[in-house]
Amino acid sequence: MISVKTEKELILITNRYPFYPGEEFLTLELDYLCETFNKIHIIPVNARDFSRKRDLQSKVEVHIPHSFRRKTNLWGKLMSLSESQGRTWFIDELPNAIKHGPKGVGKLLSWVSNAVILRDYIEGSIFSERNINEFVLYSYWFTLAPGISLIKERNSSLPVYSRGHGGDIYEERHHPPYLPIKQKMTSLLDKIYLVSTNGKEYLANQTPEYSDKLTVSRLGTLKPLKLCKPSTDGITRLVSCSYMVPVKRLKLLVEVLGYCKANIQWTHIGDGPERHKIEQLVQDLPKNIEVHFTGSLKNEEVMSYYMQNTVDFFINVSSSEGIPVSIMEAYSCSIPAIATDVGGTGELVNSQNGVLVQKDIKPLVLASILDELASRPQGEKLKMREAALETWNKCFNADTNYTKFAKEIGR
Structure with missing residues (x-):
């Protein structure tokens, strides 16, 4: 394992990790991130079951914002529109959401609400009184990047990145086939690391003006101690x-x-x-x-x-x-x-x-x-x-x- 050490701290947005189930392959990547960053803050925005947790290195701190411990009701979601940034994002994207009916509008409202909650938590509980230039923001999933994109809009010099896998970029896998504010996020993120060329081409076709921000960064696995042997008995x-x-x-x-x-x-x-x-x-x-x-x-x-x-x-x-x-x-x-x-x-x-x-x-x-x-x-x-x-x-x-x-x- 060879890496370049930085004194910066990484804020990593995950779905449930380090809690089970899912995101098994992040464990290996996290080892390399730990070698590079001085400290890592993980925010699992959709974790609900906290009974089973993966072992983590001492430099990793897990944050569970109180607002993410339970589902936000409609009134709570509407409150996210009471401040200007969330409201502007919602209004700008609303014409696209309406094309997908009430479910599309509901999805947009949920996304903006969660993004505002995440933004406020990071700015209030992690940034606090510190210099924001000490941090790097990274979302493991493109669909979880709205919150850090809001922060990027307020702080243009802050490095903010996301990965893109499959279901987090391909709309046709969803019902309705709609993933809100993709254009907005792509315009703000410094770089989006797609795990496949297929994913890069898909997103580039949707946001051609930002194609220079898209790059392929493949996942990987470790070299095993020995190779598997083939059958020799006719089976x-x-x-x-x-x-x-x-x-x-x-x-x-x-x-x-x-x-x-x-x-x-x-x-x-x-x-x-x-x-x-x-x-x-x-x-x-x-x-x-x-x-x-x-x-x-x-x-x-x-x-x-x-x-x-x-x-x-x-x-x-x-x-x-x-x-x-x-x-x-x-x-x-x-x-x-x-x-x-x-x-x-x-x-x-x-x-x-x-x-x-x-x-x-x-x-x-x-x-x-x-x-x-x-x-x-x-x-x-x-x-x-x-x-x-x-x-x-x-x-x-x-x-x-x-x-x-x-x-x-x-x-």
């Missing part, structure tokens, strides 16, 4: 790793496996609301398909699984993605991937290191692809494994990516 071992929700389309994967002729062992790592349904569906799979569910595993346990077990392919059939870190982890262990071409997945998966398939691929077609992969000569499979590892080392090595990112926002 093809597939692994998927995700929260068990509809967007991951595990039901589709079960249907695909039902058509496969090869001997396949599928292991799913993860838990979630669809687990019981999927466990019921796999009961009807033919005898050539064996299924295992590990339940939820910590990140280090996932990597340990790859190092201690044989895995031939990682599979991801999601209908939507930002850029899947789960595939980066597999590649770091030399496991090739089969994945749907959604979001930035095509920047990871290609014909050398795996198989990229259409989002709307038919189950029978994907089953034939799995059977064909299972029957390939071992030499061809080994070349795919080598290419997967090379892709990780070139593009998704955490030490390279996070060192560069921390240095950029800390200078």
